[in-house]
Amino acid sequence: MTRLTRRLVVACAAATALAALGAPAALAADHTQRLDIGAELVRQQAGGKPWIVNLSIGAELGMSDGSVPAPISHMRFSFTRGAKVHPDAFATCAKQVLDEHHPSQCPSTSVLGTGTAVVNALETVIPATLKVFNGPATKSGRKLFIYANALGTVTVLLEGTLKKSTGRYGWVLDVPVEKIQIVGDQYASITGFSVSVGGIGRKGVPFIEAPTSCAKPGWPFLGEFDYSDGSSGSSSAIINCLLKATNND
Numbered sequence: 001m002t003r004l005t006r007r008l009v010v011a012c013a014a015a016t017a018l019a020a021l022g023a024p025a026a027l028a029a030d031h032t033q034r035l036d037i038g039a040e041l042v043r044q045q046a047g048g049k050p051w052i053v054n055l056s057i058g059a060e061l062g063m064s065d066g067s068v069p070a071p072i073s074h075m076r077f078s079f080t081r082g083a084k085v086h087p088d089a090f091a092t093c094a095k096q097v098l099d100e101h102h103p104s105q106c107p108s109t110s111v112l113g114t115g116t117a118v119v120n121a122l123e124t125v126i127p128a129t130l131k132v133f134n135g136p137a138t139k140s141g142r143k144l145f146i147y148a149n150a151l152g153t154v155t156v157l158l159e160g161t162l163k164k165s166t167g168r169y170g171w172v173l174d175v176p177v178e179k180i181q182i183v184g185d186q187y188a189s190i191t192g193f194s195v196s197v198g199g200i201g202r203k204g205v206p207f208i209e210a211p212t213s214c215a216k217p218g219w220p221f222l223g224e225f226d227y228s229d230g231s232s233g234s235s236s237a238i239i240n241c242l243l244k245a246t247n248n249d
Contacts, residue, residue, distance in 0.1 A: 029063045029064045029065035029067060030063065030064045030231075030233075031061070031062075031063060031064075031069055031070070031225070031227055031231050031232075031233045032060075032061070032062045032063060032064055032069075032233070033059055033060070033061050033062075033223065033225050033233045033234070033235045034059060034060045034235050035058075035059050035221065035222070035223035035235035035236065035237045036056070036057075036058035036059060036060070036194065036237070037055070037056065037057060037058075037221045037237045037239060038055075038056035038239070039053045039054070039055055039056070039210065039239055040053060040054040040055075040056065040196070040198070041053055042054055042198065042200070042206065043206075048212070049209075050084065050209035050210055050211070050212050051209065051210040052198075052200070052206040052208070052209060052210075053198065053206075053208050053209070053210045054113075054196050054197065054198030054199070054208065055079075055196070055197050055198060055208055056194065056195070056196045056197075057077060057194070057195055057196075057197065058115075058192070058193055058194030058195065059192065059193060059223055059225070059235070060191070060192045061189075061190060061191050061192060061225065062191060068120045068123070068189050068191070069189050069191065069227065070189065070227040070228045070229040070231070071177070071179050071180070071187045071188065071189050071190070071227065071228045072177045072189075072190055072225055072226070072227060072228070073176070073177055073179070073226045073227060073228045074174075074175070074176050074177060074224075074225070074226035075174075075175045075177060075223070075224070075225055075226075076172060076173070076174050076175070076222075076223070076224040077172065077173045077175075077221070077222070077223050077224075078165060078168075078169035078171070078172045078220075078221065078222040078223075078224075079169060079170060079171040079172070079173070079221055080168075080169060080170060080211060080219035080220050080221060080239075081165075081167075081168065081169055081170030081171075081211070082170060082210075082211025082212065082213060082219075083170055083171065083208065083209065083210060083211050083219075084208070084209040085142075085162070085171065085207060085208055085209075086201065086205050086206060086207060086208075086209075087112075087134050087137070087142045087162070087207065088137075089201030089202045089203070089205035089206075089207070090109055090110060090112065090134045090199070090201040090202070090207065091107035091109040091110040091134065092107075092110055092133075092134050092135055092136050093106035093107065093110040093133045093134065093135065093145065094135070094136070095135065095143070095145060095157070095159060098133065098145055098147055098157050099157060103131055103133070103147050106133055109201065109202075110133050110134045111131060111132070111133060111134075111199075112132045112133065112134050112144065112197050112198070112199060112207055113130075113131070113132040113195050113196050113197035113198065113199070114129070114130060114131055114132070114195065114196065115129075115130040115132075115193060115194050115195025115196060116128065116129055116130060116193065116194055116195075117129075117130055117148060117190060117192065117193035117194075118190070118191050118192040118193070119150060119180075119188045119189065119190055119191065120188065120189045120191050121180075121182050121186075121188040121189075122182055122183075122186060125191075126150050126151065126188075127150065128148045128149060128150035128154075129148070129149050129150075130146060130147070130148050130193065130195050131146075131147045132144060132145070132146055132147075132195060132197055133145040133146075133147065135159075138161075140161055140163065141161040141162050141163030141164075141174075142161070142162045142163070143159060143160070143161060143162075144159075144160045144161070144162055144173065145157060145158070145159055145160070146158040146159075146160060146175070146195075156178075156180060158175055158176075158177060158178075159175075159176070160173050160174060160175035161173070161174045161175075162174075168220055169220065169221075169222065177190075179228060187228070214241035215241075216241055217238055217240060217241065218238040218239050218240040218241045219238065219239045219241075220236065220237075220238050221236065221237045221238070221239070222234060222235075222236045222237075223235050223236075223237075
């Protein structure tokens with residue numbers, strides 16, 4: 001190598017290093033989350049009594065750059081104040097039964113809802129079915145069990161606690177989520193779910209009754225999500241006080 005060639009190589013290397021030092025760092029991707037809430041009218045009771053409704057709860061989870069999000073470690077859902085829930089009107093199922101046996105061993109009247117979820121594992125999208133069961137009352141609140149099944153043989157059981165809240169919200173559902181290990185240090189990530197909860201229990205008592213009043217702009221809901229990478233995010237939604245009809249013309 002000639003002296004001139006060596007100088008060119010050194011100059012190019014130095015220029016590349018300086019450019020790298022001066023270049024702005026690539027922006028890290030952020031978690032994204034969108035809460036989806038809906039209410040289905042089951043029956044409008046006479047005499048000014050609250051409407052009986054089923055509540056639809058869902059979320060879409062992702063990353064700002066389109067990559068797969070880190071696994072969820074905790075979820076909290078806050079529901080508008082004024083609503084009433086009546087879990088005592090339904091049968092209960094024990095966690096041990098779901099852990100050691102099968103949902104079919106639970107009383108059919110302990111099922112509060114069903115739904116679906118989408119999980120990403122090893123860059124493969126896997127659909128799952130969900131069932132929500134009424135659990136026992138405890139000092140910390142009412143236990144709700146979410147039983148997930150994927151591919152017919154993979155099952156995951158989540159234990160949530162439904163308890164009264166204060167302030168803008170009347171209820172909060174707190175759901176810790178254990179990491180689902182696939183292989184080695186690879187874990188499954190929940191990227192979306194939707195579940196409808198409600199129903200009619202003993203003596204015609206519903207699980208959910210809607211608030212009898214609505215302060216504008218509407219009934220508020222909040223979803224909060226913690227991730228295994230230490231980050232967190234939230235998403236809020238409102239069911240509008242003014243329920244408009246859809247024009248079919």
